Amino acid sequence: MNKEKRREILERLRANNPEPTTELNFSTPFELLVAVTLSAQATDVGVNKATDKLFPVANTPQAIWDLGVEGLKEYIKTIGLFNTKAENVIKACRILLDKHNGEVPENREALEALPGVGRKTANVVLNTAFGWPTIAVDTHIFRVSNRTKFAMGKNVDQVEQKLLKVVPAEFKVDVHHWLILHGRYTCIARKPRCGSCIIEDLCEFKDKVD
Structure with missing residues (x-):
């Protein structure tokens, strides 16, 4: 795909959604970190159902640490892998309290040192909480990038590096959200909704569906 076509895709996505953001509910960087973890x-809807009950009770590292693993599990037991996630969140809270004065660090290395936080989660936090031009590639973005031929790669790391290379600076902060929403609601996995897609004429997917 050439750069002119990519730019037109990005301009249409921006016109359709000028101020995109995550569908996870959060009001602080720490709440976002927990929600993304x-x-x-799991689905954002499922996470929101749990955190909508959790955050009014505990939404700081100290408050969640005080809940303890078993206390936290009661709030998140409807979410897949909740046992492991509860342990990771509690451990992360301890590190935030001991090393970062209870604040979420605006630093990739420090974020990735937290239990349960990998590159993708760090990218989301840096992008959505702090406005960094990072691009977190999940299954939706991986699919959309390859299917449309916008930024092709054999794994999420390759797609991330390609996106960082081909997306102009003015779009970098928002492109993660545009692509994930496009993959979630239009360019879905089994039967993409090509007929209602705002970039169908620009997409290079060969097997389009009416």
């Missing part, structure tokens, strides 16, 4: 192999 819980969202692995």
